[in-house]
Amino acid sequence: MAAAQTGKRYVVPGGVAEFIVTKGGNGELRCGDVPMQIRGQEDPNVTVDTTGMETVQLGKRYRDEQTGIEVLVVKPGPCALNVDGRPMELLQPKVLPSAD
Numbered sequence: 001m002a003a004a005q006t007g008k009r010y011v012v013p014g015g016v017a018e019f020i021v022t023k024g025g026n027g028e029l030r031c032g033d034v035p036m037q038i039r040g041q042e043d044p045n046v047t048v049d050t051t052g053m054e055t056v057q058l059g060k061r062y063r064d065e066q067t068g069i070e071v072l073v074v075k076p077g078p079c080a081l082n083v084d085g086r087p088m089e090l091l092q093p094k095v096l097p098s099a100d
Contacts, residue, residue: 012079029082054078057076064088067083
């Protein structure tokens with residue numbers, strides 16, 4: 001099993017979406033059934049058909065409850081984001097106290 005490394009950028013093979021791991025853990029980041037690739041180490045022969053996949057939005061954070069892996073979307077695009085086949089949960093922004 002691959003480990004998602006904190007600080008590494010992962011890309012959708014042959015796609016557009018890109019993520020940075022903000023909290024690493026033991027698990028494989030995937031788009032659908034295809035493992036994501038570390039930016040700069042892409043294999044041009046591996047691609048994902050993102051047709052019909054939901055678009056991840058810039059600046060949104062996702063988390064896998066089981067492994068604790070968290071990612072931040074740094075480049076939006078279609079992706080069925082998951083860890084080892086489990087869909088990642090969209091994190092809600094923290095509410096900051098009012099500065100009244």
